[in-house]
Amino acid sequence: MSGADKEDIRSSLFEECEELLEATQDGLNAMADDPEDAEAINIVFRAVHSIKGGAGAFGLEAVVDFAHKFESALDTLRSGQADLTDDVIDLLRHCGDNLADLVDNARNGDNASIASSKQLEERLLEITGDLEQDDLPEFNPITISLDADPLSDVGPSRYTIEIEAKPALFSGGNEPAALFMALRRLGDVEVRASLDAVRPLSDLDVRACAITWQITLTTAGSEADIKEVFEFVEDCCELTIALEDTDDPAEQIAKVGSDLSALGDRDVPAIPSLSDLVQDVDEEKAKKEEKPSAGAAMPKAQAARTDASSKAKSSSTIRVDLDRIDKLINLVGELVIKEAMLSQSIDELDVARGSSVSASLDSLKQIASEIQEAVMAIRAQPVKPMFQRMARIVREAASATGKRVRFVTIGDYTEVDKTVIERLVDPLTHMIRNAVDHGLERPEDRKAAGKPQEGTITLSAAHRSGRVVIEVVVAGGGINRDFVRNLAMERGLISEADTLAPNEIDNLLFMPGFSSKAEVSELSGRGVGLDVVRSAIQKLGGRVAIHSDPGEGATFSISLPLTLAVLEGMVVDVGGETMVVPISSVQETLSPTRNDLDTLGVDSVVLRNRGELVPVIDLGAYFGFRTAPSTLEDHVLLLIASDQGPRYALVVDAIQDQRQVVIKSLETNYQQISGVAAATILGDGRIALIIDADTIMRDLGSSGPGDKQMKMAG
Amino acid sequence: MSLKILAIDDSRTMRNLLRATLCPAGFDVDIAEDGEDGLKRFDETDPDIVITDINMPRLDGFGFIEAARQRKRNRVVPILVLSTESGDDMKARARASGASGWIVKPFDEEKLLWAIERVAQKG
Numbered sequence: 001m002s003g004a005d006k007e008d009i010r011s012s013l014f015e016e017c018e019e020l021l022e023a024t025q026d027g028l029n030a031m032a033d034d035p036e037d038a039e040a041i042n043i044v045f046r047a048v049h050s051i052k053g054g055a056g057a058f059g060l061e062a063v064v065d066f067a068h069k070f071e072s073a074l075d076t077l078r079s080g081q082a083d084l085t086d087d088v089i090d091l092l093r094h095c096g097d098n099l100a101d102l103v104d105n106a107r108n109g110d111n112a113s114i115a116s117s118k119q120l121e122e123r124l125l126e127i128t129g130d131l132e133q134d135d136l137p138e139f140n141p142i143t144i145s146l147d148a149d150p151l152s153d154v155g156p157s158r159y160t161i162e163i164e165a166k167p168a169l170f171s172g173g174n175e176p177a178a179l180f181m182a183l184r185r186l187g188d189v190e191v192r193a194s195l196d197a198v199r200p201l202s203d204l205d206v207r208a209c210a211i212t213w214q215i216t217l218t219t220a221g222s223e224a225d226i227k228e229v230f231e232f233v234e235d236c237c238e239l240t241i242a243l244e245d246t247d248d249p250a251e252q253i254a255k256v257g258s259d260l261s262a263l264g265d266r267d268v269p270a271i272p273s274l275s276d277l278v279q280d281v282d283e284e285k286a287k288k289e290e291k292p293s294a295g296a297a298m299p300k301a302q303a304a305r306t307d308a309s310s311k312a313k314s315s316s317t318i319r320v321d322l323d324r325i326d327k328l329i330n331l332v333g334e335l336v337i338k339e340a341m342l343s344q345s346i347d348e349l350d351v352a353r354g355s356s357v358s359a360s361l362d363s364l365k366q367i368a369s370e371i372q373e374a375v376m377a378i379r380a381q382p383v384k385p386m387f388q389r390m391a392r393i394v395r396e397a398a399s400a401t402g403k404r405v406r407f408v409t410i411g412d413y414t415e416v417d418k419t420v421i422e423r424l425v426d427p428l429t430h431m432i433r434n435a436v437d438h439g440l441e442r443p444e445d446r447k448a449a450g451k452p453q454e455g456t457i458t459l460s461a462a463h464r465s466g467r468v469v470i471e472v473v474v475a476g477g478g479i480n481r482d483f484v485r486n487l488a489m490e491r492g493l494i495s496e497a498d499t500l501a502p503n504e505i506d507n508l509l510f511m512p513g514f515s516s517k518a519e520v521s522e523l524s525g526r527g528v529g530l531d532v533v534r535s536a537i538q539k540l541g542g543r544v545a546i547h548s549d550p551g552e553g554a555t556f557s558i559s560l561p562l563t564l565a566v567l568e569g570m571v572v573d574v575g576g577e578t579m580v581v582p583i584s585s586v587q588e589t590l591s592p593t594r595n596d597l598d599t600l601g602v603d604s605v606v607l608r609n610r611g612e613l614v615p616v617i618d619l620g621a622y623f624g625f626r627t628a629p630s631t632l633e634d635h636v637l638l639l640i641a642s643d644q645g646p647r648y649a650l651v652v653d654a655i656q657d658q659r660q661v662v663i664k665s666l667e668t669n670y671q672q673i674s675g676v677a678a679a680t681i682l683g684d685g686r687i688a689l690i691i692d693a694d695t696i697m698r699d700l701g702s703s704g705p706g707d708k709q710m711k712m713a714g
Numbered sequence: 715m716s717l718k719i720l721a722i723d724d725s726r727t728m729r730n731l732l733r734a735t736l737c738p739a740g741f742d743v744d745i746a747e748d749g750e751d752g753l754k755r756f757d758e759t760d761p762d763i764v765i766t767d768i769n770m771p772r773l774d775g776f777g778f779i780e781a782a783r784q785r786k787r788n789r790v791v792p793i794l795v796l797s798t799e800s801g802d803d804m805k806a807r808a809r810a811s812g813a814s815g816w817i818v819k820p821f822d823e824e825k826l827l828w829a830i831e832r833v834a835q836k837g
Binding site for chain 1: 724725726727728730731734769770771783790791792793798806809812813814815816819820821828829831832833834835
């Protein structure tokens with residue numbers, strides 16, 4: 001095996017370990033749900049066992065040691081020699097976490113044991129007790145090396161080996177010839193077969209091997225080396241090994257040949273066919289017995305069935321460097337842009353509808369969008385591993401705060417872009433910690449409130465209208481609005497005179513500066529507030545919203561785009577510029593009549609819509625393309641819905657189109673601009689900015705007139 | 715012609731290791747993921763040697779051997795079991811199930827080839 005091979009397998013080991021650790025968690029969850037579930041514990045056992053095996057091959061001793069003890073405990077539990085109590089499940093979960101840590105360390109080249117292993121091992125020992133020795137013999141890892149040499153350097157000596165095979169040797173698939181060939185590793189081999197006991201064909205008992213062999217071996221090896229050759233067959237043959245003395249027993253032996261290869265050419269049944277004979281006998285026996293179908297025919301029928309079904313399942317995978325996929329995604333993005341450009345050029349040529357050019361173009365469009373979807377699907381991954389990490393966060397947070405938490409996940413197999421998942425880990429971790437620390441009441445308080453002592457936190461993921469929605473539902477006390485309001489006043493975020501709707505108070509949690517190191521407990525502290533969570537999510541093109549029912553609990557929902565590469569957008573004209581508004585934020589478009597609009601103050605306008613007054617913002621004026629137009633009748637209004645606050649209406653000159661646009665990051669190519677999420681390249685090659693609907697609303701919310709409008713609408 | 719080996723293991727790492735060790739050694743390697751899969755491959759490819767793990771989902775190694783031994787074949791195919799245990803207990807069990815030999819995990823290249831050598835004649 002080459003070094004590159006080994007490195008490759010090593011990295012695949014860690015990938016597999018992740019999957020196995022995931023299976024471990026799943027299995028432990030299933031065990032917690034139903035302690036009687038035998039398959040669940042088998043799954044965990046197998047996963048831990050496989051981790052041990054793989055780690056052993058690469059000499060990851062800390063992993064092997066711990067996995068071995070973990071496995072022993074599982075084996076004891078599996079055999080029913082110890083009870084599966086809640087405490088035990090809890091211990092097993094900790095062991096699973098610890099194993100994950102060890103694997104992580106090993107991946108980073110750190111093979112040392114960690115302190116937590118020792119403690120857990122001691123607790124595991126309480127389960128296994130002294131059974132350890134009986135159940136699983138000590139596991140001695142042998143790492144991959146090529147220096148093994150079965151021969152030691154002792155002077156050569158001659159051995160006489162006699163072997164007499166029992167039928168079991170052949171029915172077990174062993175082959176004397178192979179053993180003799182293997183013996184040649186030790187030195188010079190001379191084999192003689194004794195045919196004395198072979199009966200005439202008429203009364204030959206084909207099940208018994210009448211041939212015995214005598215081997216003369218000249219070797220530097222020891223008797224133990226010879227025994228090792230015959231290790232597999234030691235209990236199904238009569239074997240004598242002796243240092244050769246001078247008496248030559250050859251007289252008693254018919255000389256068949258000194259070379260084994262000659263054996264095959266003789267009339268005497270060649271050695272390989274002996275096993276064939278045994279098999280045939282077995283079949284004949286089966287036929288003679290009164291149930292012929294059970295013995296011989298069944299396997300055949302089964303074989304035919306399995307043959308038919310085997311074609312169906314061949315889901316193999318290959319490992320691909322992420323960079324390559326990203327390059328592919330970029331290229332597909334370019335393809336989509338070029339396709340749009342081509343489409344526009346052909347339009348300008350004024351080709352007749354239904355001509356072959358436009359038909360081909362249509363199918364090109366179709367294929368381009370299918371390629372795009374297929375490529376995106378490559379990057380999509382289930383959120384499950386991330387959810388499992390959160391399960392661990394919950395456990396750790398719960399034990400740090402002394403709270404009892406039942407953690408439920410829904411929609412584990414919802415697929416989301418890999419990068420989105422990766423970048424979501426930190427904000428979600430923070431939210432989960434917060435949920436345990438601040439969201440749930442202490443067990444005694446819960447009891448006093450007549451609730452079960454265990455509080456439930458539900459983490460769910462689902463696809464909803466082209467986005468993925470991740471929700472953290474905390475069935476706790478809900479947000480204490482008086483407390484939040486007072487705290488916000490203390491921190492100078494709001495003034496006493498401010499009247500805030502309940503929803504607005506809840507949203508104070510996301511204000512920068514709301515939480516501070518001093519106030520937040522040790523656990524969720526780290527000086528990071530929910531404002532950081534929100535900005536991290538916004539960077540992913542996502543939104544986070546909060547909904548709370550006092551006494552019942554709170555729900556944090558994060559809505560994210562499925563991919564970071566394309567976006568369904570509405571292409572609009574504003575003051576001579578072309579811009580893109582993400583379609584996900586547009587609730588409605590309308591051409592306003594004079595009756596729909598009211599003027600408020602000097603230059604503020606509000607729109608009457610569905611019984612609400614909605615602030616009107618001119619997109620051109622916001623970006624400084626123009627001053628706000630005095631009359632809006634010949635303009636178009638886009639009603640923007642946002643998770644974070646009230647709706648508002650954006651004034652644009654005209655809507656051009658609604659289409660998928662390829663997102664080109666402005667931050668990597670230029671810098672971040674408030675109100676702009678990213679840019680795209682249009683069909684005519686021009687660049688259009690993609691607006692960030694949430695930021696626009698927030699920017700206006702903090703300025704004078706916008707603030708007033710906002711509150712009116714809220 | 716090179717010998718055809720069917721390697722059955724539910725661990726991808728192990729499968730990769732087996733393949734990476736056996737291919738350069740001149741064997742024709744076929745891979746299966748568990749006992750059920752192994753039986754399918756066994757029927758399809760008619761291997762010269764089988765190497766199988768014990769602990770596997772769906773159908774474990776012993777189950778595989780038992781089923782494989784009932785297959786109609788004009789020869790008894792050598793089957794080696796991969797085991798993390800090395801006690802006499804395991805050997806007796808392997809024997810009883812109809813295995814030809816065993817390889818104690820973790821194996822190195824030498825150990826693996828040596829076990830194969832003792833049950834099958836090359837080429």
